[in-house]
Amino acid sequence: MSSHIALPENGIDPHHKIIGEGAFTYRVNNRWGILDRDQYPVENCHDFAIDSNKRIYMVTDHPDNQIIVYDCEGQLIDAFGKMFPGAHAIEIVQEGDDEFIYLVDSGWISNRKWDGISTDAWDSPTNKVIAQSGFIAKLTLDGVLIFTLSHPQTIGIYTPDMPYRPTDIAIHNNGDIYVCDGYGSDYVIRYDKQGRYLSHFGGHDNVDSDHNLANAHGIAIDRRNPDSPQLIISSRAEQCLKLFSLEGKYQGKIDTPGAWVHGPVFAKDYFVTSVCWSDIDGKNVDNSGFISIFDNNNNLVVNLGAGKPEYRNNQLQPMATTWDIFNHPHGICIDDDGNMYVGQWRAGQSYPIKLEKIG
Template structure:
C-alpha cells in the first residue's frame, strides 16, 4: 500500500463531528441558482436481493438510465430508471468496482468499468477494518484493471497491470480509480490508489504514454491520490483534461498529450473528478480538511463555473474568494457522508453515490 493511499483513502480522523439526526429527505441544499431538494430514498432497494457496499461510480446511458457500479460482487452493476426503479442488476467480477463510464459508439452503448484492486479478504479476522498491513484485514489490496463491456455485460477487452507491457516495474502497484474517454476514443486512466500516474491508451486499449507520479522536478506535474478525471469540452475550446490530485486538494489541467496547463484550487476539499454539464462542472468531495486531517462524514459537492471558480457547494459551506483566492471550504454535516459517484440527467437533477456510508443506496438531488 502506498503512503498516499493510507493517508487520503483510509485514514481515521482525529475529530469526528456527528451528522445531523434530521432525515435529509426533502431537505433543500445549495445556494442561488443551484438549489436542490434531496430525495435520500430514491435508490433504495432490498439489500437481501440487491446489496451494495459502496456506491462508487454513476453514469447515464443514451436511454436516460442511471448505471451504477458497486464493489459488492452479488451485483456489481445496478441499472435504475430516473424514478429509482430497479431495471437490472448483474456482474460478479469486480471486487474493487470503483468507477464507471458509458460511451456511445456506432449507435451502441458500452461500459468501461474500473476495478481499483480492493478485494474482501476471505481470511478476515472479523474485526480489523483499518489494519492495512495485516493479512487479516477486512479488505486487502491486489492489482486492479479496466474492462470494456457491452450493456448486457459481455466482456470486450481488459487493460491490466502496466508491468506486462514494460511501463511499470513489477514493484509498482496498479490500482486505477477512474477513466475518461476522449472524442477520438482514447482512454485516460488515473492510477490513484497505485502509483499515481495518468495513463493514456487508444480506443483498443493499446498504451500510448503516461505522466504524473511523485518525482517530477516541477512539482506541478506531480499527482497525489489522483482520484478522478474528465475531459473538458466546454465552450468549444480545445479539449483538455481536468484531473483530481485529491491529496493536494486541487484539480490539475493537462492537454490531451500530457502538457501541464494549470491548477484549479479546491481549498479544503479532497475532491474527485469533474462531471460536466453545460458551462459548469460538478465534482464530488469525499472529505473536508479540518484539524489537519480528512474528516469523517464530511463530504459535499462543489460546482464550478466556466472560469473554473466555485459557485456553490451542496452540503458544504458556500464559496468565498478574497483577492481572487478561494478560502477553505468544508461540509455542513447535514446531508452527506463521503460523496463519490455523480451523474446529471437532462433536467439537471443529480444522482449521488457514496463511499463508506453504511451500505446506503444512491440519492437523487432534484433541481429546483
C-alpha cells in the first residue's frame, strides 16, 4: 500500500500542496526524512520527541531499528535500538543538567511464524504481529538503559490474567510518570520519578462511567493554565478526549465524533491531535486519518487532510468523510517554529511527513 501523500494529485507534485487555513496553514513536505531503506527501514512511524539541541527522535516498530534521530532538515544523526520491538511512544525530559528518554513498548512484536497474509487477525498465531506484555524504559539520549517499569502485576495492582500493553506516557514537572495502558486494561498508572507506584485510575468498571477509559491511546499534561494543570487522555473507542486532575479525578471531556483520536500535542496555546481512523457507521475506515487542531478553549478549529469542522448548538458534528493527505497519522511533534512532523501507521512503510508552517 502506498501513502496518499506519495501520489500526485491533478498532476501537481504533492510536495507543494498547501493545507489548512489562517494561522494553521502548512506546506506538505513528503520528502523530509527519507533514508536508505536497506540500512534504516521503518515499519510504522509511531511517535516523536525533540531534545534541547533540536534533534528529532522518532520511534518505529521495525525489528532492525526502533529509534531514528534526525536534525530539523531531515538528515540522519543516529539510529539505534533492537530491544524495543513494540516501540510506540517517546518523551524526552530534562532532569537537572541532563535529558533522558522515556520510551513506551506496547508489547506488539513481529511474528516469526507469520503466514505472509494475515495482518488483522490479532488472535491468530500466524498474524504479522502478535501481542506480548509491554514495558516502559528510561534511557540516556544515547540509548543506555537506566531502569524499566514492568507489568503492574509485579506491584500488586493487576492480577496475572490482566493484559498490560502501554501506549503512551506523560511526565509532570515534579517527575511523576503517567502511563496509559491503552492496548491492555485501560488504566492510567502513576509513578514517582524513581518509578515507585503512587496510584492508578481509569479502567472499564467504574460506577461512574465517565471515569472509564476505552483504548486510552494517548496522554499529555495540559499546562496552559499553570495554576491548574490537568491530564488530557484519549479514549479512542469512545471518540473523545477525557480530562482528569493530576490525581485522577474526572473533570470533563472533549467529544470528537467520528474520529479515533490520539492524545494531544501542545504548542503555545493550542494543541494538535492525530486521528488514526475515521469512524463511519460504526466501522473504522482504512486510509481515513487526518490531524485536528484545537484552540485555547478546546474547540476544534482546523482539520488537516479532512473536511472543515462544524458545530451546531455548541456540539461538534461527525467528521467529514473525505480525506486527501494521510493514511493513518499516529505520532506528531511540533518544533519552535510551529512546523509539524508526522509519522503514520500502515502507510506503506513510509518515512515521516513534515508540515511546514506558513500561516
